[in-house]
Amino acid sequence: MRLKITFSAYREYVKLPIHYNKIVQSMLYKSLPEELSNFLHNLGFYYNNRPFKLFTFSRIFSEKFYIDKSSKIGFKNTASISYKSPIHLYISSSVNYIVENWGQFLIKKSDVRLYKNIVYIESMESVSFEAFKEEMTVRTLSPITVYRTFENGRKYYRYYAPIEKEFEELIKENLRKKYHIITGKDIKEFPISISPINTKKVLLKYENFPIEAYDGTFKIKTDPEMFKVIYDAGFGAKNSQGFGMIEVIE
Incomplete structure (x- = not known):
């Protein structure tokens, strides 16, 4: 909703x-x-x-x-x-x-x-949307961020761009977990592919902590009924901090 x-x-x-x-x-x-x-x-x-x-x-x-x-x-x-x-x-x-x-x-x-x-x-x-399809174009209403945490004497974060395979991998894993929380169903992988169309990097701060994220449009292929479940939860990480809100545009 x-x-x-x-x-x-x-x-x-x-x-x-x-x-x-x-x-x-x-x-x-x-x-x-x-x-x-x-x-x-x-x-x-x-x-x-x-x-x-x-x-x-x-x-x-x-x-x-x-x-x-x-x-x-x-x-x-x-x-x-x-x-x-x-x-x-x-x-x-x-x-x-x-x-x-x-x-x-x-x-x-x-x-x-x-x-x-x-x-x-x-x-x-x-604002409701019901016409989910197997192939859709989405745009960001707030930028998407995905990252991994590493330790090398100190903790640091590696952010990934849409052209890197980890971008899609991390979103898929994130959506799998959200889908499980919402439905109680355990799935091996969330069925989605994400291809950037036109994106740009944005650098934001949350409580003075720098965050790398990406705005733009993406082509996605997915299961419409499963996508409907997670659509309003957000893509990627830090959703409750104002990241990863998307909108289907076609």
């Missing part, structure tokens, strides 16, 4: 730090009942000993935005991004009651704080 939420501000622009994923994530956690928020933040859904949150969210969309590379945010000189109001955000989860709770909570709120901005809900709509 996914929602498209339109926020309007009391000013012409909504100004945020350029790396705003943590800000949006915090707003979403605060927009849930306390028990559910604590469960998602501190626990999640487990596959063996690995937690999955099974939700994701998009980048912010707006008719117009501009970047100020020498902006002062708080006490730091850092880049900022200003979006012309109204702004749009997509949120999704393969666990419907999570999204239902967001909708029920946010619709009752007169105002929502997004960093130093006070915004209000202008509209909210459920």
Whole structure:
């Protein structure tokens, strides 16, 4: 299940730090009942000993935005991004009651704080898609990141690009685990192939931790019924930090 939420501000622009994923994530956690928020933040859904949150969210969309590379945010000189109001955000989860709770909570709120901005809900709509096919083109609403962790005296992360075979391998394994959590069915491999069409690397930070991810369009071949199950959980890693939200475009 996914929602498209339109926020309007009391000013012409909504100004945020350029790396705003943590800000949006915090707003979403605060927009849930306390028990559910604590469960998602501190626990999640487990596959063996690995937690999955099974939700994701998009980048912010707006008719117009501009970047100020020498902006002062708080006490730091850092880049900022200003979006012309109204702004749009997509949120999704393969666990419907999570999204239902967001909708029920946010619709009752007169105002929502997004960093130093006070915004209000202008509209909210459920965005459903049912026409899944064996071959589809998808685009990212937030960039996809996949990586492996290595130890060589210290821990480091190796991120993979769409042209590397590990990109597809890691997504397939990630989807297999999510599918098991959602359905209870244990499958050997999630049936999907992923081919990049037009992609670009983006470098983002989450709590000052650098993350390499990829935006763009992909051609996928899959089992439509199985894909429908995991569609709203996100592709790749760090979904609950605002990575891996995709949209079928054809």
